[in-house]
Amino acid sequence: MLRQDPEIAGVLLGESARQSDGLQLIAAENFTSPAVLAALGSPLGNKYAEGYPGARHHGGCEIVDLAERIAVERAKALFGAEHANVQSHSGSSAVLAAYAALLRPGDTVLAMSLPHGGHLTHGSPANFSGRWFDFAGYGVDEETGLLDYDAIRELARARRPKAIVCGSISYPRHIDYAAFRDIADETGAYLIADVAHPLGLIAGGAAPSPVPYAHVVCGTTHKVLRGPRGGLILCGERLAERIDRAVFPFTQGGAQMNAVAAKAVAFAEAATPAFAGYAHQVVANARALAEALAGQGLTITTGGTDTHLITADPAPLGMDARTARGRLAAAGIVLDTCALPCEDEPAARRTGIRLGTAAVTTQGMGEDEMAAIAGLMAAALREEGAAARAATVTLVHAFPPYPDQG
Numbered sequence: 180m181l182r183q184d185p186e187i188a189g190v191l192l193g194e195s196a197r198q199s200d201g202l203q204l205i206a207a208e209n210f211t212s213p214a215v216l217a218a219l220g221s222p223l224g225n226k227y228a229e230g231y232p233g234a235r236h237h238g239g240c241e242i243v244d245l246a247e248r249i250a251v252e253r254a255k256a257l258f259g260a261e262h263a264n265v266q267s268h269s270g271s272s273a274v275l276a277a278y279a280a281l282l283r284p285g286d287t288v289l290a291m292s293l294p295h296g297g298h299l300t301h302g303s304p305a306n307f308s309g310r311w312f313d314f315a316g317y318g319v320d321e322e323t324g325l326l327d328y329d330a331i332r333e334l335a336r337a338r339r340p341k342a343i344v345c346g347s348i349s350y351p352r353h354i355d356y357a358a359f360r361d362i363a364d365e366t367g368a369y370l371i372a373d374v375a376h377p378l379g380l381i382a383g384g385a386a387p388s389p390v391p392y393a394h395v396v397c398g399t400t401h402k403v404l405r406g407p408r409g410g411l412i413l414c415g416e417r418l419a420e421r422i423d424r425a426v427f428p429f430t431q432g433g434a435q436m437n438a439v440a441a442k443a444v445a446f447a448e449a450a451t452p453a454f455a456g457y458a459h460q461v462v463a464n465a466r467a468l469a470e471a472l473a474g475q476g477l478t479i480t481t482g483g484t485d486t487h488l489i490t491a492d493p494a495p496l497g498m499d500a501r502t503a504r505g506r507l508a509a510a511g512i513v514l515d516t517c518a519l520p521c522e523d524e525p526a527a528r529r530t531g532i533r534l535g536t537a538a539v540t541t542q543g544m545g546e547d548e549m550a551a552i553a554g555l556m557a558a559a560l561r562e563e564g565a566a567a568r569a570a571t572v573t574l575v576h577a578f579p580p581y582p583d584q585g
């Protein structure tokens with residue numbers, strides 16, 4: 180590779196170094212296993228496989244059919260679902276397919292509003308969802324930051340949606356799927372759970388499962404679940420055919436069979452006791468980090484977390500979230516900004532920082548390191564950038580994401 184294409188080889192090596200030389204606190208990222216990477220980089224990526232196992236539009240699918248059958252069976256067993264579709268190219272594609280299976284253009288859908296933590300696919304005007312459907316947004320209580328189920332019920336009664344979406348890019352607490360199903364049943368709506376973020380916690384038994392409650396569950400395999408970049412859809416037998424046809428041929432062409440095989444590898448990894456230990460440690464780490472960050476003066480939304488995800492306002496330290504993200508990045512600490520649920524405030528104050536503990540937990544860090552990370556973040560925010568950068572490198576080099584690669 181170095182000899183054939185030094186330009187791209189340099190990019191690969193540079194990104195690899197960037198990932199292991201900094202603290203990766205982006206809540207949606209993780210380090211997949213070498214086995215997942217091997218499946219992703221395998222010749223299965225060469226194969227065209229439109230359709231489903233045993234019913235493909237291409238010849239020569241007998242081997243890749245095995246990969247998809249194994250992936251489907253593993254996903255069903257892991258999540259206790261009657262049906263799994265493993266072909267969605269991404270989380271957004273999975274949500275698109277769920278809408279395609281259940282809705283018609285113009286239908287009313289309830290979802291968390293974007294300023295309160297909804298995803299682009301939950302009705303953003305910049306996204307197909309906002310263009311093709313009539314979204315009504317629910318939010319969180321601005322005092323507590325928690326979902327207000329009574330207000331959601333009122334909104335559902337008033338708008339009579341065809342579907343209700345629960346799930347978020349930044350809500351740090353468990354979602355009450357039974358309450359959402361109750362609201363959906365009362366108002367005659369389908370319930371779609373978009374668990375892109377907590378899917379890995381659900382697999383590891385560290386978060387409640389929406390599978391018994393939602394008509395359709397959408398997720399991503401690349402976040403806490405620690406698999407390849409891609410989507411997953413789970414549903415009951417009754418909707419199985421509609422979901423499959425909504426993925427292919429309605430919204431996608433050929434499946435990416437290397438990614439399907441890598442998903443199968445990730446599902447097997449997620450079924451192990453070691454993964455359950457990791458999932459619970461992710462949450463313990465997030466709780467420890469949230470507490471330590473509060474101790475450093477940041478305001479933690481909802482006062483803590485049940486999951487891998489923390490959102491925080493650095494305003495008490497005298498800066499906005501963009502400034503905070505820049506100072507942290509200069510110290511090698513990588514995270515995102517996100518909308519904070521306080522609609523009355525001026526635009527510049529409506530952002531917070533969003534961070535997650537999945538990647539650092541995969542690296543082997545525990546609660547002690549979370550306290551150290553909070554200290555490093557506080558130093559970086561106080562503009563002690565050089566010292567924080569050096570201490571960050573020392574910390575992360577003790578926890579290499581791929582120790583066997585030297």
Ligand SMILES: Cc1ncc(COP(=O)(O)O)c(C=O)c1O
Pocket residue numbers: 207268269270271272274298300346347348373374375376399409
């Ligand atoms: C709740 C939610 N839904 C959907 C997605 C979309 O996933 P992808 O980026 O794979 O399209 C995300 C990604 O962050 C998400 O958090």
